[in-house]
Amino acid sequence: MKHKHADAIVVGAGAGGGVVAKELAVNGLQTVLFERGGWVKYDGKIHDELLKSRGVLPIDRKKNPRVLIKETEDGEVEVPTGIGHTGYNVGSGTVNYGAMAWRFMREDFKMKSTYGEVKTTTLADWPISYDDLEPYYEKAEWEIGVAGDASNNPFAAPRKKEYPMPAFKTSELGELFSDACKRLGLHPFPVPMARNSVPYNNRSSCIQNRICLTSVCPVDAKNGTHNTVIPVGIESGNLDLRIHTQVTKVVMGDNGKAIGIKYYDKNDLEHFQSADIVVIAASATETPRLLLTTTTAKFPNGLGNNYGWVGRNLQSHAYCGAAGTFPKDIHSWNGPGATMAIADYNHHNEGIVGGASIHYDFHFGPLRFAKRRPPWEPTWGLTHKEFQRENFYRYTNLRCCVQEMPNFNSRVFIHKTKKDYWGMPIVGLAGERHPLDFKHCDFMSDRSEEILKEAGANRIWRVPGKKGNPAMVHQAGTCRMGDDPTTSVTNRYGQVHGIDNLYVGDASTHVTNSGFNPSLTIMALGFRMAEHIVEKFK
Amino acid sequence: MVFCGVPSSNFHSMERRAFIKNTALIGGGMLATYSCTERETSSYYFFTVTEASCVIAICEQIIPADKEPGATDAEVINYIDRELRHIYKQHQKLYRNGIAALQASCKQLKGELFEDLPFDEQTALLIDMEKSKLPKTNWRDAKQGAFFQTIRKHTIEGFYSNPQHGGNKDHVSFEMMRIEPPYLF
Numbered sequence: 001m002k003h004k005h006a007d008a009i010v011v012g013a014g015a016g017g018g019v020v021a022k023e024l025a026v027n028g029l030q031t032v033l034f035e036r037g038g039w040v041k042y043d044g045k046i047h048d049e050l051l052k053s054r055g056v057l058p059i060d061r062k063k064n065p066r067v068l069i070k071e072t073e074d075g076e077v078e079v080p081t082g083i084g085h086t087g088y089n090v091g092s093g094t095v096n097y098g099a100m101a102w103r104f105m106r107e108d109f110k111m112k113s114t115y116g117e118v119k120t121t122t123l124a125d126w127p128i129s130y131d132d133l134e135p136y137y138e139k140a141e142w143e144i145g146v147a148g149d150a151s152n153n154p155f156a157a158p159r160k161k162e163y164p165m166p167a168f169k170t171s172e173l174g175e176l177f178s179d180a181c182k183r184l185g186l187h188p189f190p191v192p193m194a195r196n197s198v199p200y201n202n203r204s205s206c207i208q209n210r211i212c213l214t215s216v217c218p219v220d221a222k223n224g225t226h227n228t229v230i231p232v233g234i235e236s237g238n239l240d241l242r243i244h245t246q247v248t249k250v251v252m253g254d255n256g257k258a259i260g261i262k263y264y265d266k267n268d269l270e271h272f273q274s275a276d277i278v279v280i281a282a283s284a285t286e287t288p289r290l291l292l293t294t295t296t297a298k299f300p301n302g303l304g305n306n307y308g309w310v311g312r313n314l315q316s317h318a319y320c321g322a323a324g325t326f327p328k329d330i331h332s333w334n335g336p337g338a339t340m341a342i343a344d345y346n347h348h349n350e351g352i353v354g355g356a357s358i359h360y361d362f363h364f365g366p367l368r369f370a371k372r373r374p375p376w377e378p379t380w381g382l383t384h385k386e387f388q389r390e391n392f393y394r395y396t397n398l399r400c401c402v403q404e405m406p407n408f409n410s411r412v413f414i415h416k417t418k419k420d421y422w423g424m425p426i427v428g429l430a431g432e433r434h435p436l437d438f439k440h441c442d443f444m445s446d447r448s449e450e451i452l453k454e455a456g457a458n459r460i461w462r463v464p465g466k467k468g469n470p471a472m473v474h475q476a477g478t479c480r481m482g483d484d485p486t487t488s489v490t491n492r493y494g495q496v497h498g499i500d501n502l503y504v505g506d507a508s509t510h511v512t513n514s515g516f517n518p519s520l521t522i523m524a525l526g527f528r529m530a531e532h533i534v535e536k537f538k
Numbered sequence: 539m540v541f542c543g544v545p546s547s548n549f550h551s552m553e554r555r556a557f558i559k560n561t562a563l564i565g566g567g568m569l570a571t572y573s574c575t576e577r578e579t580s581s582y583y584f585f586t587v588t589e590a591s592c593v594i595a596i597c598e599q600i601i602p603a604d605k606e607p608g609a610t611d612a613e614v615i616n617y618i619d620r621e622l623r624h625i626y627k628q629h630q631k632l633y634r635n636g637i638a639a640l641q642a643s644c645k646q647l648k649g650e651l652f653e654d655l656p657f658d659e660q661t662a663l664l665i666d667m668e669k670s671k672l673p674k675t676n677w678r679d680a681k682q683g684a685f686f687q688t689i690r691k692h693t694i695e696g697f698y699s700n701p702q703h704g705g706n707k708d709h710v711s712f713e714m715m716r717i718e719p720p721y722l723f
Contacts, residue, residue: 047700047721047722047723048699048700048702048723049698049699049700049723050695050699050700050703052723054625209722209723210722210723211723333717333718365698365717365723366698366711366712366715366717367694367695367698367699369698370694370698379690380599380600380601380690380693380694381599381600381602381661382602382604384600384601385601385602385604385608386604388698388714388715389606389714389715392715392716392717393716
């Protein structure tokens with residue numbers, strides 16, 4: 001089935017795609033936004049920890065299977081895996097995320113200049129700087145809606161405008177964390193949150209439910225692309241959102257340009273949509289799949305892949321930290337926690353490349369708490385129960401969002417023989433986190449222990465970084481941007497080298513992924529890319 | 539509804555406390571379909587009556603009653619039984635074979651069924667099962683370590699999740715943890 005020609009196509013209605021589609025639409029481009037899922041609404045699952053632990057976003061792993069290449073003593077073994085899927089819904093992970101809305105630091109765009117060549121990594125500078133992105137961070141903060149106060153963070157890069165909403169008041173635990181940090185000479189400040197601390201954008205303020213991370217907000221006070229930019233785009237009359245569609249191919253013309261995409265609707269009918277501009281924003285695992293699936297005479301190994309960089313440098317964050325219990329209650333039922341953080345250890349740590357932000361964790365319920373035990377504690381029996389009873393309100397853990405070292409072997413590839421429900425080659429994942437990440441995790445766990453000790457914890461244990469493939473939340477890096485087409489996939493605007501009307505609009509373009517949650521950066525890059533497209537189109 | 543007996547052939551060795559609980563279970567309507575025939579008819583969706591006795595005893599080991607209710611009081615068995623029909627369908631075989639293997643091990647080592655053993659002996663057996671140290675000959679059809687971890691996980695889920703899933707009767711675990719109504723997570 002053919003459709004009326006569009007000015008632009010955006011594939012994927014997440015953090016990046018939602019922003020790009022809206023910006024194009026409000027600037028007069030007839031835009032079609034494709035999303036494999038539908039709208040997700042609050043449906044009561046927030047009050048049920050068990051259902052939430054099974055996932056509130058409707059991810060269909062059966063229709064979209066994946067494999068993971070594991071290194072074993074007997075060589076490489078291919079195993080089925082369910083890791084690294086992002087949301088199947090309008091807004092993707094911005095519907096159920098913890099909503100931390102960080103700006104990266106100056107150094108995060110200049111990793112190679114800051115730390116020099118780091119062997120066995122692909123550490124590099126971004127082709128753009130913090131200052132290039134600053135106006136778009138501001139746009140993202142105001143259009144999406146962020147509550148924060150950077151005045152106590154001396155490590156934050158300069159900003160021209162304040163946050164649109166005041167920071168959330170901290171909690172008893174936040175005070176405990178902050179006081180301990182201050183006594184250690186550190187600089188605690190409120191975590192910037194894409195959540196309404198006051199009514200904003202015609203929606204109410206947060207009601208402080210205990211569990212926010214992983215949940216759909218029952219009062220719509222958490223801000224993602226689903227309740228901000230996408231509705232604005234639709235209102236403009238220029239944005240055609242097609243939900244429950246699976247895009248399977250970028251169609252290339254004889255002129256070497258993208259001419260549109262092929263997709264299936266929810267009745268499995270195949271369609272063709274043509275457009276002047278195609279933006280792929282399908283996540284750092286699905287975007288490279290789409291590029292690699294399409295081959296032409298000029299790109300025999302997949303679009304943008306003549307130098308073999310598509311799918312490489314898969315990164316997320318090597319989370320680690322330390323946990324502890326206290327001799328008295330340190331939090332009450334109110335949530336969602338994670339109000340305070342420090343950025344003292346994000347950079348310039350001796351012997352360490354990069355580092356991490358540290359915040360105390362989001363709260364959770366009894367079910368997840370039943371898994372939180374020191375390594376020496378039993379996992380069942382009376383002692384387990386007593387720990388549960390005594391420490392539910394006396395426990396916290398410090399989370400370190402450790403910046404991963406990009407490495408060429410950590411990657412997304414497409415499977416040679418296995419196909420998904422729509423006949424598209426499935427995602428294969430291979431490679432592991434870089435060994436340096438574990439050195440950095442150790443360093444950060446040490447720092448976390450110091451803070452917990454200073455705060456008065458009576459029992460402290462380390463939470464080490466996890467080995468394995470980094471395909472998980474915060475996935476990034478698989479179509480990195482750069483000025484040199486032989487060592488990157490897109491240019492500084494996300495435009496695929498050699499195909500000037502094909503763009504990558506998600507975290508795939510991140511050269512490095514910082515020591516912060518990446519959603520605001522994805523959004524800022526989306527605003528910047530859209531501005532470039534609009535100028536070029538006119 | 540008629541109360542017509544105890545759903546286990548091992549009743550006489552069951553502790554009085556467990557008896558009270560089982561009768562409460564019936565009184566509460568959970569066993570409404572229980573029929574008064576000689577044949578053992580299970581009111582559970584998946585478990586037989588004898589299997590259920592074993593599972594109840596294992597669950598009580600995972601979360602024992604002390605000054606506050608344990609897995610039996612919270613009716614965790616109902617959670618596991620229900621989920622085995624739905625989301626944990628793939629674990630049915632593991633339970634069926636695992637229970638049989640545990641009972642065979644108990645018979646071999648102690649000459650009794652698991653649920654009839656003293657509490658401490660049950661604990662010791664489960665510690666061995668967790669470490670896959672029970673006699674291998676009885677465990678050809680199920681992996682003991684995997685069976686232990688599965689039932690441990692399910693017990694914790696049943697006990698600490700919302701009562702609507704079948705366990706955590708009367709919010710006993712929430713009360714224990716000082717979580718107060720209206721339970722808005």
